[in-house]
Amino acid sequence: MKPQSLFSLRYVASLLLLLSLFVTACGNDKGKVEGVNMLYGTDSKVWKTAKETDATGDKVKQTDAQKQQELHVFANGNYTMTDGAAGAVSGKYAFDQAAKTITFTPEGSATSNQFSVETLTDDKLTLKSADGATLMLEKE
Template sequence: MVTSFFSLRSYAASLLCAFVLLFAAASCGNDKGKVEGANMLYGTSGKVWKTAKETDAAGDKVKQTDAQEQETLHMFSNNTYSMTGTAGAVQGKFAFDQSAKTLTLTPDAGGTSNTFTVETLTDKKLTLVGTSGAKLALEAE
């Protein structure tokens, strides 16, 4: 009787540990929909973001060219940004609205501002959704 009690207790403890590990792994792996504060965009003073993945409006993966893979987005704590690539650099200002989950980029040289829906914003991930539904997933360097 004593042996079966300890066996049952050991079995229950094993199941509980497995459940906790499974839950922890599942919750760590999916940041979609998590939009943290503006400081995640720029860290303490500035942060560099690089493209990790791009999908079109239909959800199909867009192949990145070598030039596109070299493009970076620098976000600074004074609400300015700089996008650099093989074609040069574009500077401007950004506005982030955490409650509306939007990021607006306005270039200094004039032109049209672009507003994106922020699907994910954590210390390491930033996913922007355009008005067409196309997505750009960025990772912090």
């Protein structure tokens, strides 16, 4: 093989490798937690379940009722979770960007639910519970 064609092949291979690394790095939002306004947009935002895994990392099959669930997050610190059959649960949330946590407290309840926020972008929200179960939501 000629030295010049070997150099060209290496050059093309290097470019392809760099391009694939760039695409991979840009396409993965895991670990990216942006500002609280990504939760609610300008005033409010609706999130729907995209995928759920249990504590062992196995995918949880969504029931029809779970597929209908929506999480409405409002700029004023309120939220409403609705599903087709059971109605709605409303309450307040608190987002701690530094700790990457969100706490939901239903109205009339003395207990709250805290989740680690693994991903928060304009169109993706991934919450992880204390037991390791993960809920991946997408903007509606």
